[in-house]
Amino acid sequence: MEASSAFGLAIRKLRIAKGLTQEELGFESELTRAYISSIELDQKLPSITTIAKLAKAFNLSLSELMQYVDKEIKR
Numbered sequence: 001m002e003a004s005s006a007f008g009l010a011i012r013k014l015r016i017a018k019g020l021t022q023e024e025l026g027f028e029s030e031l032t033r034a035y036i037s038s039i040e041l042d043q044k045l046p047s048i049t050t051i052a053k054l055a056k057a058f059n060l061s062l063s064e065l066m067q068y069v070d071k072e073i074k075r
Contacts, residue, residue: 005042006072007051012040014058014068028057 015025015036022040023033030053038044046054055065
């Protein structure tokens, strides 16, 4: 799996595991629901700043978030 697809899938799985809607994750990460959707659908490639916001919203470090992405790449 490509890294961008894996990133979107990891974000979706983490969001669902935390019981968050796209709107709630958007609020927590200071992003819009539409942008969260675009990331999950592999339509947008987020910047490192955006990735950091998402990690913070999940209470993860950047490296912890990327471990989830790495697991998806290896599937």
